Amino acid sequence: MAENAVIELEGIEKRYGDHAVLKGVNMTVNKGDIYGLIGKNGAGKTTLFKVVLGLSDFEAGKLSILGAQTEEQNQKNRQKIGFFVGSNFFGYLNARENLHYYRMCKGIKDKEEVERVLDIVGLSEVSDKVPAKRFSLGMKQRLGIANALLGDPDILIFDEPTNGLDPQGIADIRHLIQRINEESGKTIIVSSHILGELENTAHRFGIVHNGIIMKEMTSEDMLTNNGYTMLEISDNDVEKAKKLLTDNGININSIKQSSESLEDFYFNLVGGER
Amino acid sequence: MRNCMRADLVRVLKKGSFRTMLIITMILVAATGLPSIVGAKENTDTYFAFITMLNNFSNLFIGIPVFLAVYSDDFKSRAMQTVIGFGVSRSKLIICRLLEVIIIVAMCYAILSLEIFVLKLISGASTKVFLSCIKELWSSEIMMVADCSICMIIVYVMQNATLALVTYILIESGAIGVMLGLASMIPLLKNHNIQLGNFLPNYVVTKMMEGEAFAFFVVILGYIALPLYVTMKIFNSKELEF
Numbered sequence: 386m387a388e389n390a391v392i393e394l395e396g397i398e399k400r401y402g403d404h405a406v407l408k409g410v411n412m413t414v415n416k417g418d419i420y421g422l423i424g425k426n427g428a429g430k431t432t433l434f435k436v437v438l439g440l441s442d443f444e445a446g447k448l449s450i451l452g453a454q455t456e457e458q459n460q461k462n463r464q465k466i467g468f469f470v471g472s473n474f475f476g477y478l479n480a481r482e483n484l485h486y487y488r489m490c491k492g493i494k495d496k497e498e499v500e501r502v503l504d505i506v507g508l509s510e511v512s513d514k515v516p517a518k519r520f521s522l523g524m525k526q527r528l529g530i531a532n533a534l535l536g537d538p539d540i541l542i543f544d545e546p547t548n549g550l551d552p553q554g555i556a557d558i559r560h561l562i563q564r565i566n567e568e569s570g571k572t573i574i575v576s577s578h579i580l581g582e583l584e585n586t587a588h589r590f591g592i593v594h595n596g597i598i599m600k601e602m603t604s605e606d607m608l609t610n611n612g613y614t615m616l617e618i619s620d621n622d623v624e625k626a627k628k629l630l631t632d633n634g635i636n637i638n639s640i641k642q643s644s645e646s647l648e649d650f651y652f653n654l655v656g657g658e659r
Numbered sequence: 660m661r662n663c664m665r666a667d668l669v670r671v672l673k674k675g676s677f678r679t680m681l682i683i684t685m686i687l688v689a690a691t692g693l694p695s696i697v698g699a700k701e702n703t704d705t706y707f708a709f710i711t712m713l714n715n716f717s718n719l720f721i722g723i724p725v726f727l728a729v730y731s732d733d734f735k736s737r738a739m740q741t742v743i744g745f746g747v748s749r750s751k752l753i754i755c756r757l758l759e760v761i762i763i764v765a766m767c768y769a770i771l772s773l774e775i776f777v778l779k780l781i782s783g784a785s786t787k788v789f790l791s792c793i794k795e796l797w798s799s800e801i802m803m804v805a806d807c808s809i810c811m812i813i814v815y816v817m818q819n820a821t822l823a824l825v826t827y828i829l830i831e832s833g834a835i836g837v838m839l840g841l842a843s844m845i846p847l848l849k850n851h852n853i854q855l856g857n858f859l860p861n862y863v864v865t866k867m868m869e870g871e872a873f874a875f876f877v878v879i880l881g882y883i884a885l886p887l888y889v890t891m892k893i894f895n896s897k898e899l900e901f
Contacts, residue, residue, distance in 0.1 A: 401898075438744040440899040463746040470744075473737040477674060489666030490742050532741075 389415040390449075391540055391572050392437060397446035399432055399596075406432045408596040409446065414540075414574055414589075419566050421587030422576040428593040430576040434470060434544050439463055451539065464491075467533035468542040472525050476518030480511055480528050484535065491536050502531040506561060523554040530561065541565070543575045547582055559586050660751045663742055667759055671728040680724040681767055684717055685774055692778045692792075706788060710795045713771075717796070718831045721767045722803050726810070726827055729759050731820040740899050750891045753815060757887060760807045768800045798868040805860035805882035806830050812886050815894040835859065 392414040399407035407429050414420045424430050435441035436448065439460060450462040474483045484499040503509040506527040517528065526546055533541050543562065547555040563586055566573050577583050583590065592599045618626050623642065630637055671677060695709035733739045733756065743749060772793055779789040806827055813823035829835045839855035842848070848855065856862060860882050866874035 435899070439746075440740055440744060442896060442898070460746055460748070463744065466744070468741075468744055470740075471737065473741045475670060475732060475736045475738065477676075478670065482670075482673065486666050486670050486738070487741065489669070490663045490747070491745055492662040 391416050391451055392574070393447075393449045394433075394437075395447040397433075397436060397443050397448060399429075399436060399441065399443045406596050407436070407443065410593075410596070410598050412591055412598050412601065414572060416572055417566075417570050418572055418589050419562065419587045420572070420574045421583035421590045422574060422593060423578070423580060423583060423590055424576070424593030425578050428578075429596045430578075430593055431470070431544055433593070434468070434542055434574075434576070437542065438466065438468060438470075465539045466542060467535065467538035467540070468544075469526075469529035469533045469546060470542070470544040472529060473532065474517040474525070474528060477516050479513045479516055480508055480520075480524075480531075481513055483517055483528065484531060487532050488535055493536050498535060502534040505534060505565070506531040522549050523551075523557065526550065526554070526558060527561070530558070534565070537569075539572065541571055541573045543573065545576055545578070547577065547579070555582060562586055660747070660755050663747060663752065664755045664759055664762075667729070667733075667755070668762065670732075671725075671759070671763060674728050674732075677724045677728045680720055681770070684720040684767075685771065687716060687720070688713065688771060688774055689778065692775065693782055706791075710792065713792065713796055714799050715831075715833075717768075717771065718799050718803050718806075719828070721764065722807070722827065722831055723824070725760060725763050725767070725803075726807060726820075726824050729756055729763070730811070730814045731824060734814070734818065734820045743899065749895050753811070753887065753891050753894060757804075757808060757811060757883075761804050764800050764803055768796055771796060794868065798864055801867070801878060802861050802864045803831075805864065805878055808883045808886045809860070812890050812893075815890045816897070818897070818900065830859070836861070 390413045392412070394410050394412040397407050397410040398405065410429070410433060412433070422430050422433070432441060436443050437450070448456075448459060450459045451465060453459040453462050475486070478486065480503065481499055484502065485496070488496070488499055500509060503511075508524065508527050508531060511524070517525070520528065530543065530546065533543070546562070547558050550558065559582065562573055562575060565571055575583065575587065587604065589601065589603050591601045620626050623640065627637065627640065691712050692709050695705040739752065742752060775789065775792050775796065778784070779786075809830070810823040810827045813826055814820050817823075826835075836856045836859055839859065843853060843855050860878065863874045863877050863882070867878055
């Protein structure tokens with residue numbers, strides 16, 4: 386196992402009948418990383434999470450959580466993982482009651498833990514009269530993240546946490562994930578099928594396609610892909626920018642013009658933090 | 660395991676619809692029980708009607724909300740998957756849920772027993788009649804737990820709480836008993852005088868309450884321990900859906 390790795394998968398294989406879902410997945414998540422798992426729907430992201438969380442068996446390969454050598458040790462170490470893989474709440478209970486339920490299940494004695502996590506995700510002001518079934522999608526996602534944070538776990542797993550959210554909701558969750566990582570140094574694995582969503586959030590990326598991790602790379606690798614640096618220059622005068630760079634001895638490999646992204650356009654129009 | 664059970668018991672008791680059904684059952688028991696046992700010194704026809712009502716309706720009116728609260732909500736909310744993801748073993752979770760059923764049903768029946776005691780005081784029924792009612796009531800509890808235990812196999816193996824609930828209702832309402840009675844008319848079974856209905860918990864529990872020791876072991880081992888073991892064996896290798 387790599388020195389800094391907290392989760393390591395080697396040659397993990399998983400089949401549903403004749404259909405191979407994971408075909409020898411190798412993946413390493415290092416301590417303190419935000420690891421972005423990218424892949425289209427059906428690529429195997431959720432199955433990968435289910436294997437890590439012990440909700441699904443695998444036919445071949447090796448899984449190690451926090452250095453565990455056996456499945457028994459993995460099972461014990463799963464207590465140090467917080468996860469959000471979709472809404473997992475009792476609709477008739479409010480946010481606090483739901484979190485107290487999971488707090489008790491985890492054996493956390495301190496009742497203030499619920500207030501701590503509600504505060505982190507910005508739900509501490511929500512009225513106790515509102516049951517979880519009346520929450521907006523964004524609030525449900527936040528509650529899910531709060532649940533994952535209960536007990537201060539070392540590793541957090543978020544499966545498509547921005548699914549179905551509006552642009553502002555997506556940006557809020559993105560900031561929340563970054564803030565949790567920066568403030569507590571927690572290792573976070575987050576999946577998405579929207580590439581742009583993880584681009585500015587994750588430190589490392591794993592690209593899943595047809596049941597295998599095709600490539601693992603860091604954000605620096607992306608920036609200096611193939612040995613050159615990509616610069617983004619916001620100016621309408623391309624020729625002027627080109628001259629400025631060449632006059633200063635910078636080799637230009639290619640110039641690609643692009644207009645404002647739809648997301649940029651949206652935030653410029655309605656305001657809000659990206 | 661104790662943490663999970665405590666958390667779940669608190670959750671179930673907070674569920675509004677569960678409390679409402681318990682209150683409705685209590686009102687039904689009071690409404691039918693009072694006129695049935697007024698001044699009864701010995702068992703009378705009206706008393707027997709009351710006992711039948713207790714057996715049939717309380718098992719449905721309490722059993723269904725308990726089944727919904729413990730098993731259906733657990734699946735619907737995906738709390739089960741979440742708790743397993745926390746590192747709780749599947750076997751422990753299954754045992755935990757069955758123990759919850761036993762505890763919650765016992766709590767409900769303790770409340771109903773208290774209510775019947777109050778009815779006895781109001782109606783002037785004899786202690787003999789009162790004790791007979793209590794015995795019937797608690798034999799229903801054992802039947803209910805046995806029925807839940809059998810349906811638990813469907814809950815976990817098929818991961819379908821609705822189908823399990825329908826099966827539970829069919830058993831409790833006597834529909835499966837009727838079906839097994841009809842099946843017993845098949846010549847092969849009829850010739851050997853095999854009554855399939857006698858394999859149902861309500862028949863065996865009745866025998867147990869009559870003091871047959873063999874029936875006691877059938878109830879404990881056949882209807883509670885065996886389904887628990889089968890469920891754990893199969894569920895441990897099951898894929899869990901999010």
